[in-house]
Amino acid sequence: MEFVKMHGLGNDFIVVAGEQALPDNASELAIELCNRFFGIGADGLVYILPSEKADFRMRIINSDGSEAEQCGNAIRCVSKYVYDNKLIDRTDITIETLGAGVQPVQLNVKDGIVETVRVDMGEPILSGLKVPTTIDAERVIEQRLEVEGRTFTFTAVSMGNPHCVIYVEDAVNFDLAAWGPKIETHPTFPRKTNVEFVTVNSRSHTDMRVWERGAGPTLACGTGACATAVSSVLNGLTDRNVTVSLKGGDLFIEWNEADNHVYMTGPAAVVFAGQL
Numbered sequence: 454m455e456f457v458k459m460h461g462l463g464n465d466f467i468v469v470a471g472e473q474a475l476p477d478n479a480s481e482l483a484i485e486l487c488n489r490f491f492g493i494g495a496d497g498l499v500y501i502l503p504s505e506k507a508d509f510r511m512r513i514i515n516s517d518g519s520e521a522e523q524c525g526n527a528i529r530c531v532s533k534y535v536y537d538n539k540l541i542d543r544t545d546i547t548i549e550t551l552g553a554g555v556q557p558v559q560l561n562v563k564d565g566i567v568e569t570v571r572v573d574m575g576e577p578i579l580s581g582l583k584v585p586t587t588i589d590a591e592r593v594i595e596q597r598l599e600v601e602g603r604t605f606t607f608t609a610v611s612m613g614n615p616h617c618v619i620y621v622e623d624a625v626n627f628d629l630a631a632w633g634p635k636i637e638t639h640p641t642f643p644r645k646t647n648v649e650f651v652t653v654n655s656r657s658h659t660d661m662r663v664w665e666r667g668a669g670p671t672l673a674c675g676t677g678a679c680a681t682a683v684s685s686v687l688n689g690l691t692d693r694n695v696t697v698s699l700k701g702g703d704l705f706i707e708w709n710e711a712d713n714h715v716y717m718t719g720p721a722a723v724v725f726a727g728q729l
C-alpha cells in the first residue's frame with residue numbers, strides 16, 4: 454500500500470489514494486498504522502476514493518478506528534494531494550464527505566505550489582438533536598454540563614461531526630487531558646463529541662485547544678475551528694470573520710451571512726511518502 458504522510462497545522466494523516474472503496478479492515482488498519490510507536494503515527498487514516506457526485510470522495514478513520522463524518526484539515530490535505538499528483542488540472546475542485554456532502558474547494562496556488570486551501574465547509578447544524586446531543590432545542594447555546602462535580606457551559610455545533618464549544622479563561626494552558634475525555638464521552642452526546650476550549654481575545658481572534666473525538670489532543674482541528682467561529686458569533690463574542698489560533702497554527706474562518714456557509718482557509722503539507 455502506497456501512502457503519503459500529510460498534515461494540516463500538525464493535525465496529521467496517512468493519506469491513501471487509488472482504492473476504489475474503503476477496505477473492510479479500515480478500522481483495524483487505522484488503529485495499527487496511526488500508532489505513533491508501532492506504526493507510521495498519525496491522528497487519522499484518510500482514503501481518497503472515486504465519487505459520482507464530486508471530483509473525489511474522502512473518508513477519514515480516526516486513530517481509535519472510528520470513522521468520522523467530516524475533517525477540515527484532511528480535506529485541505531486531500532485537495533493538495535490530488536493537485537500535486539496531477540489527478541486534477543484545476544484549482545477549483547469538489548470533495549464529497551459523509552457529513553457535509555459535496556464541498557467546493559479552492560486551491561490557492563503560487564508558482565505551482567499550493568499555498569493555502571479554502572474549503573466551503575457547508576452550513577453549521579445547530580439543532581440539538583441533530584448535532585447530536587440529547588437536548589431537544591432549536592439551538593444549544595451556553596447550556597450547563599455537569600462533569601464529575603464541575604459545571605461547564607457549552608454551545609453545540611455540528612459541521613457534519615459533533616462539537617462541544619466551551620469558553621475558558623486561558624485555553625492555551627487549559628488541562629485538556631483532565632476534562633477532554635470526560636466531555637468527549639459524556640452521555641449528553643450520543644455519538645460522543647469533539648471538545649473545543651476557547652478564549653476570545655478580540656472580535657476577530659480566538660485561541661482554541663481541542664480534544665478530538667476518537668483521536669484525543671491534536672494540534673489543530675478544522676471543523677473545530679469552524680464550530681468555534683459559529684459558536685462565538687452565536688454568543689455575540691466575535692464577528693463573522695475569525696482567526697482561530699490553534700497549537701499548530703492559525704485557521705481563517707468566515708461564517709458567511711448571505712449563504713450561511715462556513716469557509717475555512719489554511720495550509721496543507723506533505724511530510725513524506727512511503728510504501729507498506
Ligand SMILES: N[C@H](CCC[C@H](N)C(=O)O)C(=O)O
Nearest residue numbers: 521524525526614674675676
Ligand atoms: N476526530 C474528528 C474527525 C477529525 C476532525 C478534525 N481533525 C478536523 O480537522 O476537522 C471526529 O471524530 O469528528
